[in-house]
Amino acid sequence: MSASSHPHFDDRGTLRWFTSFADARAEAAATGKRIFIEFGREL
Numbered sequence: 001m002s003a004s005s006h007p008h009f010d011d012r013g014t015l016r017w018f019t020s021f022a023d024a025r026a027e028a029a030a031t032g033k034r035i036f037i038e039f040g041r042e043l
Contacts, residue, residue: 006017015036018024028035 004017004019005011005013006015007019011017016027018027021035024035027033
C-alpha cells in the first residue's frame with residue numbers, strides 16, 4: 001500500500017494518506033473506516 005504522511009505539509013502523522021484510491025479503499029474495507037478525499041490544486 002502507498003500510505004504515507006501528508007503530501008504537502010507535515011501533519012505530524014495524524015492520518016495515513018494515500019495517493020491511490022484503490023489502496024485507500026482496500027485499507028478502509030480492511031479496517032472498517034471511511035475515506036476522506038482531499039481535493040485541491042497545487043501552486
